[in-house]
Amino acid sequence: MSQSTTDPRMLRAPPKRPLRLSWSDERVRGIVWQVLVVGLLGAVVWWLWSNTVHNLEVRRIATGFGFLRREAGLPIAESLIEYNPTDTYLRALMVGLLNTLKVAVVGIVLATLLGTLVGIARLSRNWLLAKLAAVYVEVIRDLPLLLQLLFWYAILQSLPGPRQAMQPLSGIFLSNRGLKLPWVEWQDAHSFALLAFLLGAVGTWLYRRTALRKQMQDGQPRRVWPVALGAMVALPVLVWAALGAPWTVDWPELRGFNFRGGMTISPEYFALLLGLTLYTAGFIAEIVRAGILAVPQGQWEAAQALGLHPGQVLNRIVLPQALRVIVPPMTSQYLNITKNSSLAVAIGYQDIVSIANTTLNQTGQAIEGIAIIMLVYLTISLSISLFMNWYNARIALVER
Amino acid sequence: MSETLEHIASAARADAPPAIVLDKVNKWFGTMHVLRDVSLTVATGERVVICGPSGSGKSTTIRCINRLEAHQEGRILVNGIELTDDVKALDDIRREVGMVFQSFNLFPHLTILENCTLAPIWVRRMPKKEAEALAMEYLNRVRIPEQANKYPGQLSGGQQQRVAIARALCMKPRIMLFDEPTSALDPEMIKEVLDTMVGLAETGMTMICVTHEMGFARKVADRVVFMDRGEVVEMGTPAQVFENPQTERLKTFLSQILRGH
Numbered sequence: 001m002s003q004s005t006t007d008p009r010m011l012r013a014p015p016k017r018p019l020r021l022s023w024s025d026e027r028v029r030g031i032v033w034q035v036l037v038v039g040l041l042g043a044v045v046w047w048l049w050s051n052t053v054h055n056l057e058v059r060r061i062a063t064g065f066g067f068l069r070r071e072a073g074l075p076i077a078e079s080l081i082e083y084n085p086t087d088t089y090l091r092a093l094m095v096g097l098l099n100t101l102k103v104a105v106v107g108i109v110l111a112t113l114l115g116t117l118v119g120i121a122r123l124s125r126n127w128l129l130a131k132l133a134a135v136y137v138e139v140i141r142d143l144p145l146l147l148q149l150l151f152w153y154a155i156l157q158s159l160p161g162p163r164q165a166m167q168p169l170s171g172i173f174l175s176n177r178g179l180k181l182p183w184v185e186w187q188d189a190h191s192f193a194l195l196a197f198l199l200g201a202v203g204t205w206l207y208r209r210t211a212l213r214k215q216m217q218d219g220q221p222r223r224v225w226p227v228a229l230g231a232m233v234a235l236p237v238l239v240w241a242a243l244g245a246p247w248t249v250d251w252p253e254l255r256g257f258n259f260r261g262g263m264t265i266s267p268e269y270f271a272l273l274l275g276l277t278l279y280t281a282g283f284i285a286e287i288v289r290a291g292i293l294a295v296p297q298g299q300w301e302a303a304q305a306l307g308l309h310p311g312q313v314l315n316r317i318v319l320p321q322a323l324r325v326i327v328p329p330m331t332s333q334y335l336n337i338t339k340n341s342s343l344a345v346a347i348g349y350q351d352i353v354s355i356a357n358t359t360l361n362q363t364g365q366a367i368e369g370i371a372i373i374m375l376v377y378l379t380i381s382l383s384i385s386l387f388m389n390w391y392n393a394r395i396a397l398v399e400r
Numbered sequence: 401m402s403e404t405l406e407h408i409a410s411a412a413r414a415d416a417p418p419a420i421v422l423d424k425v426n427k428w429f430g431t432m433h434v435l436r437d438v439s440l441t442v443a444t445g446e447r448v449v450i451c452g453p454s455g456s457g458k459s460t461t462i463r464c465i466n467r468l469e470a471h472q473e474g475r476i477l478v479n480g481i482e483l484t485d486d487v488k489a490l491d492d493i494r495r496e497v498g499m500v501f502q503s504f505n506l507f508p509h510l511t512i513l514e515n516c517t518l519a520p521i522w523v524r525r526m527p528k529k530e531a532e533a534l535a536m537e538y539l540n541r542v543r544i545p546e547q548a549n550k551y552p553g554q555l556s557g558g559q560q561q562r563v564a565i566a567r568a569l570c571m572k573p574r575i576m577l578f579d580e581p582t583s584a585l586d587p588e589m590i591k592e593v594l595d596t597m598v599g600l601a602e603t604g605m606t607m608i609c610v611t612h613e614m615g616f617a618r619k620v621a622d623r624v625v626f627m628d629r630g631e632v633v634e635m636g637t638p639a640q641v642f643e644n645p646q647t648e649r650l651k652t653f654l655s656q657i658l659r660g661h
Contacts, residue, residue, distance in 0.1 A: 216528035219521070301468050302505035302564075306519035306571060307494040316518065320509050 052367065067363045068093070074358055076350050078266050089359050096355030097376055103269065103351065104338040104380070107276040111337060112330075114277060115284025122289050133285065140282035146343055148279055153271035153347040162258050171251050173259060179270060180252035183263040189243035196239040200231030207231075268349035272341065280337050284330065291326035292318065323395050331388035335381050342377075352376050417480045419444045419575050419606040420465060426473035427460060434460050435471065436630040444574070447607045449617040449638075452627035453653055458610045461627070462577045465608070466497045479574065495523065498568030502580040504560040506552035512539070512563050513548040516570045524571065531570070538566040542596050558589025562596050569600075576600065578609040612657060614642065626650050 019027060056063055068090040075085050079095045080102060122133035140148075157176055160166065165175035173180040184190065204227055211222040240246075252262030295318050303313040344351040353373055360369030420442040427435040435457050442448050450458040463469045464476060467483055467490055476483040478493045506515050516535035520526040526534070539545045542562040544555075552560055561581055568576060578597065582590040594616050601607060601620040611617065617624055617638050624641040626634040628649045634641055645651045 216521070219525040219527040219530070221525065296505075298501060298503055298505040299507065302499075302501060302507070305466055305468065305494060305497075305499040306567070307491060307523040308519060309491075312522055316522070317507055 056367075061364065063365075063367065065368055067359075067365050067368070070363070072359070072362075074355070074362070076355070078264075078269065078350070089363070092355055093352065093359065093372065096350060096352035099349070099355075100338075100341055100344075100351040100353075100376070101380070103272050103276065103341045103344070103349070107273055107280065107337045107341070108334050110273070110277040111280040111284055111333070115281035115333075116288050118281060118285035119288030119292070122285060123292060137282045137285050140278055141286075145275065145279050145340055146346060149271060149275040149343055149347055152274045153267065156267040156271050159267075162254060165254070165259075171249075171262075173252055173254075175259075176267065177258060177264075178267045179265040180259045181263045181265070182252060183250050185246075185248040185250050187246045189240050189246050192243060193236040193240040196236040197232055200233075200235045203231045204228045266349075268344070268347055271347055272344050272349045276337055276340055279340075280333055283333050283336075287326055287329045287333065288322075291322035294325045295321045320395065324392070327388060327392045327395065331385060331392075334384050334388065338380050338384065339377060417444070418442060418477075419446070419479060420608070421477040422461070422465075422474070423476070424474040425461075425464060425471045425476060427457075427464065427469065427471045434630050435464070437474070438627075438630075438632055439474075440625060440632065440635075442606060442608060444606055445604050446622050447601050447605075447620050448609070448623050448625060449621040450608065450610045450625045450627060451612060451614075451617070451653075451657075452633075453656075455629075456627040457630040458627045459579050462499075462579055462608055462610055465575075465577060466494055466499055468499075495571060496573055497575045497577060498571055498573035499577045500561070500564050500568055500579065500581045502583050504552070504557070504564045504584075506560055506564055506567070508552050511549050511551055512544070512555070515552070515563060516567045519567075519571050535566070535570050538569045539563070541569075541599070542566045556589060557585050558592045561585065561589075561593045565593075565596055565600070575606045575608070578607065578611065580610050580612075582611065582613060614657065618642065626653065628653070 019025065022028060069088050071086055072089045072092040073085050074089075074092050076083055076092065076095050078099070080098045081091075081095060083091060083095050118133045118136055121129045122137065124130045124133075156178075159174060159176045162173070162175045162177050165173040165180075167173055171182045204224065207227045208224050211224060215221050250261045250263075252259045252264075254260075299317055299321065300313060303317045308316070341351055342353040345354050345357070348354075356369045356373045356376075360366050363369075418441050420440070422438055422440045425435055425438045426433070438457070438461055440448075440461075450461065452458050460469055464471045465478060465483075471483075479496055481489050481492055483489065483493060506512075507518070510518065513532060513535055516538065517528065517531040520531040520534060521528060524531075536545055536548065539548055542565055544559055544562055544566075547555060547559060547563070552563070555563065565581075581597070582593050585593060590613070594613060597607075597609070597616065598620055607620075609616075609621075621638050623635060624638050625632055626641060626649075633647055634645065634650050641650070642654065645654060
């Protein structure tokens with residue numbers, strides 16, 4: 001402080017307490033215990049490590065990750081990238097990692113949406129809606145996830161075969177081979193339209209910021225939705241039309257014993273996604289409900305009494321206060337979805353655990369295989385944690 | 401339209417309209433009949449104190465005036481606008497009516513200044529600079545301009561309640577409702593809040609105040625309303641009500657209040 005008069009409270013520093021070398025000194029005890037625990041931990045790690053190295057030597061197992069470059073010879077049913085069994089183990093593991101991410105990311109998005117809706121529904125004044133939401137939450141979180149996954153998979157497996165496939169809408173087929181959907185033949189024009197959409201989204205976001213800044217200057221609110229509509233719908237359509245409006249639909253067709261063409265959602269992926277989403281949404285619903293209930297009734301009343309509209313009350317008063325209660329447990333649920341996706345093994349969806357397991361069996365490199373699985377989950381989980389902690393810090397309330 | 405209301409309405413056309421008219425208002429919480437034929441007319445610029453034992457319906461009455469509670473029977477008019485399910489009418493009324501709560505209800509995630517500018521910016525559509533100047537003016541009036549950039553949690557109860565008053569005033573309401581504004585405060589803080597309210601009364605604001613502060617009632621109230629078990633039992637000037645109670649219920653209440661002080 002560069003004040004001329006010194007604050008009298010700053011004049012005298014607190015006295016330093018001398019360390020007394022006695023077991024009755026709290027700080028001495030603290031140091032001794034910490035040294036003991038760290039030493040013990042180090043000893044355990046050293047013992048495990050030396051034991052492993054010794055056993056590997058005795059059994060003449062070569063360690064290292066050289067096996068990753070060998071041919072895998074391992075068939076994989078579904079993959080996001082080009083893959084065939086003559087590719088390396090490294091590529092097979094890549095496919096597994098992407099399959100894990102595919103179910104985890106989509107699951108997180110869907111579970112958040114569904115969970116938020118169910119959580120709000122449970123607070124609804126509508127008796128039926130509130131009770132339905134309550135029953136959903138109670139049933140879904142009381143049953144083990146593995147059981148639920150097997151249940152959904154069994155249901156999908158019991159669907160009729162491709163020849164007797166159900167056809168809820170023309171061009172959509174549901175059979176025990178999964179869900180077949182029509183899909184456009186992807187061309188450059190579509191990529192450009194997608195690019196236009198992304199640019200439009202960024203543009204809308206920038207416009208919203210400017211609109212808010214201008215409102216702070218002259219008080220007049222500006223509509224954002226017409227700009228959003230123009231930039232995110234009209235612009236991509238225009239780009240697509242300008243490039244000749246290509247539109248060839250790839251319809252799924254029954255050829256022999258199975259379908260050809262179209263897009264496939266396999267029963268394994270579908271069952272895993274469905275099970276994970278429904279299960280985790282039950283927990284997220286309770287987190288959202290708790291978050292909203294954590295905001296005192298008086299906050300709603302004070303905001304209403306000031307003349308704020310229901311949407312403004314929610315956006316400016318309730319949500320900012322609810323989110324700080326919601327975000328930390330939500331992070332745990334996102335981690336749970338990711339880790340629970342390893343139950344894929346039970347229904348034959350080839351995620352990272354399934355493929356690393358096969359790799360481990362074929363090559364005998366058990367330690368490396370397990371290490372890879374651990375590394376993958378650790379990386380994904382830490383990434384989610386870091387992102388959520390950043391978000392939490394961003395929305396954290398100062399308050400005092 | 402009942403006869404009294406007809407009369408009031410014609411009087412309103414001739415003179416300044418009454419700020420608030422409650423005409424035979426009834427309300428139930430479940431099966432509990434909490435407001436029973438409550439009728440009360442408050443003229444513009446009038447200051448009314450409502451007192452009564454807890455559970456008498458005094459808080460519910462003023463919460464009905466800006467529809468934090470909905471009445472089920474009877475009519476409520478604020479500045480000549482009838483309070484119904486009509487959202488537009490409710491918006492108009494809430495802009496004209498400021499409210500101060502027993503537990504302050506400041507928004508903990510916003511600074512003192514942001515608490516005060518929130519509604520002027522988003523409801524009155526005021527430029528931010530203007531809203532901030534207005535907020536500082538009212539924070540000056542309640543004598544805490546130096547706390548503007550702090551958060552509610554950093555302030556004492558009395559300071560928080562004064563901010564709550566400033567926050568309500570920033571909407572430039574024509575009517576202020578006070579729901580036991582000093583009940584949650586320590587004795588030394590009660591005084592600073594009451595002083596602020598007395599200062600406000602001197603500006604000619606229409607005020608309805610639920611309070612047990614008899615000193616405040618004597619000093620500023622034009623009229624004191626005594627409620628018990630959901631009905632208005634007695635009404636009159638502070639002198640009439642406090643010195644010359646007519647009913648047994650009011651006598652009992654006054655003796656209990658005086659014993660407590």
